[in-house]
Amino acid sequence: MRREPDIVVVGAGMVGAATAALLARAAPSIAITVLDADPPPQWGAGDQPGLRVSALSEASRRVLVACGAWGEIAAGRIGPYTQMRVWDGAIPAGGPGAVHFSAADIAAPVLGHIVENELVRLALRNALLRFDNVRLFDGARLASLVLDGERAELGTEDGRRLSARLVVGADGARSASREMAGLSVRGHDYEQRAVVCNIRCQLPHGETAWQRFLPTGPIALLPLADGQVSIVWSTTPAEAEALLAMDDETFRAAVAEASDGCLGQVLESGPRAAFPLRMRHAPDYTRGRFALVGDAAHTVHPLAGQGVNLGFLDAAALAEVVAAGLATGRDPGDPALLRRYERWRKPENFFAMRAFDAINRLFSNDNPAAGSVRRAGFTLVDRLAPLKGVFVRRAMGLEGDLPAAARSGVAA
Numbered sequence: 001m002r003r004e005p006d007i008v009v010v011g012a013g014m015v016g017a018a019t020a021a022l023l024a025r026a027a028p029s030i031a032i033t034v035l036d037a038d039p040p041p042q043w044g045a046g047d048q049p050g051l052r053v054s055a056l057s058e059a060s061r062r063v064l065v066a067c068g069a070w071g072e073i074a075a076g077r078i079g080p081y082t083q084m085r086v087w088d089g090a091i092p093a094g095g096p097g098a099v100h101f102s103a104a105d106i107a108a109p110v111l112g113h114i115v116e117n118e119l120v121r122l123a124l125r126n127a128l129l130r131f132d133n134v135r136l137f138d139g140a141r142l143a144s145l146v147l148d149g150e151r152a153e154l155g156t157e158d159g160r161r162l163s164a165r166l167v168v169g170a171d172g173a174r175s176a177s178r179e180m181a182g183l184s185v186r187g188h189d190y191e192q193r194a195v196v197c198n199i200r201c202q203l204p205h206g207e208t209a210w211q212r213f214l215p216t217g218p219i220a221l222l223p224l225a226d227g228q229v230s231i232v233w234s235t236t237p238a239e240a241e242a243l244l245a246m247d248d249e250t251f252r253a254a255v256a257e258a259s260d261g262c263l264g265q266v267l268e269s270g271p272r273a274a275f276p277l278r279m280r281h282a283p284d285y286t287r288g289r290f291a292l293v294g295d296a297a298h299t300v301h302p303l304a305g306q307g308v309n310l311g312f313l314d315a316a317a318l319a320e321v322v323a324a325g326l327a328t329g330r331d332p333g334d335p336a337l338l339r340r341y342e343r344w345r346k347p348e349n350f351f352a353m354r355a356f357d358a359i360n361r362l363f364s365n366d367n368p369a370a371g372s373v374r375r376a377g378f379t380l381v382d383r384l385a386p387l388k389g390v391f392v393r394r395a396m397g398l399e400g401d402l403p404a405a406a407r408s409g410v411a412a
């Protein structure tokens with residue numbers, strides 16, 4: 001008969017799968033079960049690039065190396081970017097008041113990579129399947145969680161019953177495990193939606209990530225592997241509805257205009273989708289034998305492309321704390337260990353979340369005073385090399401109190 005797991009991870013999204021892989025590698029003697037409500041990820045090299053992509057930082061790349069997943073991702077389809085151009089809607093892309101970040105500013109080969117979420121999930125899943133101490137259940141939606149007692153008790157909608165010493169809630173922004181654990185979230189709606197679409201433009205993207213701030217929200221053009229560009233256009237719900245309803249020709253003209261023609265005309269465009277944007281943060285990440293990671297703990301505005309990057313740092317920090325506890329004979333669900341994880345990650349996530357929120361407030365309006373402040377700020381950042389270096393290192397995830405896996409690509 002199989003033994004009960006020591007750890008159950010609820011959710012095999014990017015963050016949950018990474019958490020399980022890091023724990024499995026750091027502590028080969030513990031048994032880990034991963035539950036996911038959905039079927040396995042689908043990704044094929046011959047398919048068109050998926051609609052959901054993420055700008056992954058260097059820190060995230062290192063975490064994925066430590067998970068044993070980066071090799072498959074890199075062999076799949078990745079869009080490296082070496083430059084970033086960020087500018088205010090009221091001025092031209094190359095004019096004064098625009099910021100140009102380059103990997104060369106800090107002597108790095110790239111600033112990051114644009115990667116399809118499904119490819120990341122598939123590579124992490126394949127990494128998990130290579131561990132002897134991991135079991136993965138697809139189509140297993142968490143239905144109950146009881147945290148009292150020596151072991152947490154879990155049930156799934158398909159009738160499984162499990163118990164574990166540690167439960168990790170990695171089931172995304174609308175986390176059921178968080179609710180069952182009695183943890184809350186605070187925050188607000190941005191009253192914006194992000195419209196996403198893959199497009200092909202007249203000009204090559206030049207391995208550059210572009211972001212233009214408009215009064216209704218920013219539009220980002222992210223370079224994909226095959227010369228296409230992924231757009232993430234954050235705007236009012238009404239404009240998002242209108243963008244989804246447009247015919248292709250009108251939509252392409254709207255994208256070219258909103259991005260100020262930085263890549264010329266838009267020649268082709270694929271399917272579109274829109275996502276509501278919310279800022280959410282759990283005041284507590286842990287309760288008893290339970291800990292939250294990733295979007296289950298926090299959701300941020302996509303303007304800085306940091307949501308899953310923060311989640312990968314949660315995964316690495318939690319795995320590091322739990323592995324250190326196991327090495328000294330501690331219970332992996334020891335509340336004191338989990339509070340150490342919370343004290344580590346909560347302030348880091350809070351700081352990032354507030355910073356993105358402030359940027360969105362400063363930029364998503366047409367107040368002339370705010371316009372002067374942001375152009376002066378951009379000019380300052382663009383001209384002061386040390387300040388620029390700090391921004392670049394922060395965007396690459398190389399600043400702050402980093403877990404070992406994010407520093408070196410090797411799990412602690």
Ligand SMILES: Cc1cc2nc3c(=O)[nH]c(=O)nc-3n(C[C@H](O)[C@H](O)[C@H](O)COP(=O)(O)OP(=O)(O)OC[C@H]3O[C@@H](n4cnc5c(N)ncnc54)[C@H](O)[C@@H]3O)c2cc1C
Pocket residue numbers: 010011012013014015016035036037038053054055056140141142143170171172173175176177194196232275293294295296302304305306307308309310311
């Ligand atoms: C438009 C847009 C653009 C973005 N761009 C970027 C970017 O460029 N860079 C970046 O870092 N971040 C970006 N993000 C944020 C990023 O997508 C999220 O932070 C990330 O997907 C969160 O991953 P996760 O694993 O925590 O949660 P999820 O991806 O939500 O995964 C949760 C998993 O849990 C499973 N699940 C749910 N409920 C249950 C249950 N009851 N039982 C079992 N399993 C369950 C789900 O099936 C899913 O697999 C963007 C977000 C948006 C909306």
